[in-house]
Amino acid sequence: MTVLFVDQPAQLDELCAQLAGSQWLAVDTEFLREKTYYPQLCLIQVANESVIACVDPLALSNLDPLLDLFYHPDTTLVFHAARQDLELLYMLRGELPQKIFDTQLAATMLGYGDQTGYASMVKTLLDVDLDKAHSRTDWKQRPLSDAQLEYAADDVRYLRDIYLIMLESLTKQARLTWLEEDFSALSRSETYQSDPAFIWRKIRGAGKLKGIQLAVLEKLAIWREQQAIQRNRPRRWIIKDEIMLDLARFMPTSMEKLSRIRGYEARDIERDGTEILQQIAKAIETPEAEWPIMKKPVPLTNQQEALIDALMALLRKYSDECSVTPSAIASRKDIERLVRGEDDLPLQQGWRNEVVGHYLTDFLNGKLKLMADHQHILIEQG
Template sequence: MYRYTFIKNPKALRDFVERHRRVPWMGFDTEFIGERRYHTLLCLIQVSSPEGLFLIDPLAVKDLSPFESLLASPDIMKITHSGENDYRLFFRKSGLTPRNVFDTQVAAGFVGYAYPVGFDKLLRTELGVHLNKSYSVTDWQARPMQEQQLRYALDDVIYLRDLWAKLDEKLRKAGRLAWAQQEFKVYESAEMYEVDPNKEILNSNLMRRYGQKDRLFLMRLLRWRDKEARRKNYSREMVLSKKNIPDLVKAMRSGGDALAQNRRLPQSVLKKYGRMFREMASRPITEEEKQLLSEIPRSTSAHPRYELVLELLYLLVQFKCQAAGISPALAMPRHIIRALKEDITYKAPILSTGWRRDFLGGDFLDWLARADSLEIRFLQDKIEILKKG
């Protein structure tokens, strides 16, 4: 049985914070509910530190700014595993970005583990600890909480300090601690957590298949769905199912009568929103909408050779990573390759400086940035990759 302190009122939280002002490290994790909601609900905060084990109930203690001051302190090392989502919760709530971060999932990617590696696998391999995952799906909002739930939650922080010690030692031996610290710094940047309000529109595969008129309606539809979900604090899927969107766009293309007669669309949706959908389709386009539509990435099917060259370069990254024991998903996130395919002029900021340039080499990253100008020659006993001109 674990000995812990459960914090359920503001005074207890203030006392906790005062005890932790000068601790050198603090492991933490959160439990939350994001399903069927627009705004994720923070339900529990778990903390391990030299002071002991602690649970904080955010449903009982509404003002978490004292705890946030510890996350923002550069004097306390925060140890997490896959902490991005935990920090994002606090960023969306108060704009907080952490300082002095060590993430065990990121660190593991530099010392031979695939990224992202699961917490239970990392614990088994590094510490010989096997976690009980029977409460991985549970109602964290329900009160009172069961003792088994609390023990499960504490398992996520109890071993963080020992895991940090193991991975820190491996990073130092491999000469990669500075590289990992550069990657941890990303967690301290607001850009890590900011979300483009037009992200769903710009990333929609449907957008790339449609003509201008259908794109305009789809853009308006997605914006309305997001606004409605935010207003009701529903998931977007609860407002309008993703599977119904192509049928809705097709029906509007054929006119209002086709919308009313479409048997694939839920009648409840048509009855409630049919008139609004028709009005949405009939409005003249605005300048702002024209600008956004112009930013939608074009299909890359017209550049098959360029895509193949990018994939070849990515395979070379994977080969080098395998030899070095660094996860290719860290060295070259797949979204960068996708972005380069969509836009030949795309410049990935994370490739311009830092550890990736040290590891992969400046010349190779220049190849990647100018993949459209590379020439591949198959010779008798070798293959050459040359820059044209």
Template sequence: MPTILTTTEALAAFCEKAAGVPYVTVDTEFLRERTYFAQLCLVQMALPGTDEDDAVLIDPLANGLSLDPLYELFRNPSVVKVFHAARQDLEIFHVEGGVVPAPLFDTQVAAMVCGFGDQVGYETLVRKIAKAPLDKSSRFTDWSRRPLSEAQQDYALADVTHLRQIYEYLSRELAKSGRTHWMEEELGQLTDASSYVVEPEEAWQRLKLRNSSPKLLAIARELAAFRERMAQERNIPRSRILKDDALMELVSTKPRTLADLAKSRLLLREARKGTVAEGLVEAVNRGLETPQSDWPRLPKGRDRSALNPALADLLRVLLKAKAEESGVAAKLIASSSDLDDIASGERDGLWARGWRREVFGEDALRLLDGRIALAAEGERVRTVPVGD
């Protein structure tokens, strides 16, 4: 059976041992269906090697256990922290401990850079690299219940033991191909702590707004900010405060009193009384009283009036050829929207920076300027310089 760490002393001893190795693999199990913030239920970790003590389960729900030794390890610059699809795990650790593990290696990102396709899953990498089956039957079990079943423990441990072989393989592939710096570019946003901070005043930007009127957007901004703050304070899903369709209804009907609010068709019963109802009415009034100079506006879309459809088609051919040549998923290099931007004369974007510029951006700009053409050569497409 796996070793389960339930005391701070045991965790500190393991982390002290981990501080002397080049990398650790990490994963978590959590619940989020009934809360705003994820409830951390389990942390799995493994060290390089195959010894029985090299992989452990850490129980953050154990009485008296502090995760401070783990957070200290996460700050250790000499130990690489290896995750697969790390974003949700990193958000949890940032909220729980105020730390973003670094240096970081995300095997999902590395796999995309190494040509395994777009958003490749862990199970696929285990099958292709570790050559092992993976039992996912415990994936959606209740991780907050104790004791953990043997099946849950085996499932959780597999998420970090196979990850060692995957990490070592992908690290070698990145080094051989000279793409380690590509990986570092991709990890920049993941390790940016600000990306895990949700500002209530910015919450309106996630709404699928049907009306772009700045006056109505001011109401939407206030309602969304109130909902976000209330959800954070009560640690419940924002939809438990106010669903999106009900929020849109309030933006349209603009209830200025509790009597007006009571006429809403879509409000949950809990939102028709008490502090929630009062907060919603106050938010609507704040939105209506927002001076015109402070009205929010939706970002303007790209000007596509100059879009050259023939050039857009050529860019799609070029992208496909470059993706096949480099062994990187086309979607990771540039989106369909990016190609339309380029065909409209746009000369900057993520596609035009860093490794993407090396792989695709330079030739895209040359095609835009008429300095290269595309030629079919058997099943391949190659670029051909165009003379002055």
């Protein structure tokens, strides 16, 4: 099938006429983010049963005809690992399509594994080896070669077939509804929004700080996020995490003391030093009652760790029996929360509870006994 390259408004209108009325559209994107805060969209690949196209957003000033199709309430958008593609759509329109199918999530319901890559899925389901020659392509460069366009088109060429295979399997096994909540989460705007007030928690090493040091880290993290957005540069280009931690740890109060922070370059101090000192001063003035707190869970006992291991064994056993990837049901963190006595976990709701969750609860309540026969785990009613 010929791959259409669309870089003129008239071509886009013609493509959209061909795609109009599709029940589903396979979609992928190519973008760059190494030097920017926001991803820069470089190519959109789209396909239905009869058309494959690569649309050039660098040449087209108005993508609305295509986006109108993507956002049509009767059209399902099919992605593999949808998060980053949807983030781009959210950036373009400020809202998200409401009908999503993610083949990477669907793979977990069919026992293909967790975080399964696209190439692996194509090989498993279609016995096709994808060409990886252009995996490091700079998608901003123009013109794109025919080989690059074919490589990009493969990301939707086979996605169509994978989607139809998975849809049939999920329908036969009555598992399509199991994915509704996970797909719905992909269509919620809060999934792609981060609260700057809590971004300090994501800085590796923050747990080693305490008291006023955390207040400094919080102020610096908020400032850095704002600057990264304003300058459209990666956070690490504003200040690296390790420098942020040292600034919070030592709380310098002058340019001379700033220069003692290991790795903090003179040019960066000259550019941002005054504002950094202002943020540190604000944090130092923060009343103790307003200091952020890094909550650390009480360490698990050896017996609790053993119990978690037993529950993980049960999780794997029942997941294997119904050909579902265990991580689609619960992670070890989820099991740990269960052992700590938390209620209302996803594991205890809906299909997850039906497939596995209630067995784990029964085991915790002494209603099931765990045994083995050298080759298999055996379960006996308590």
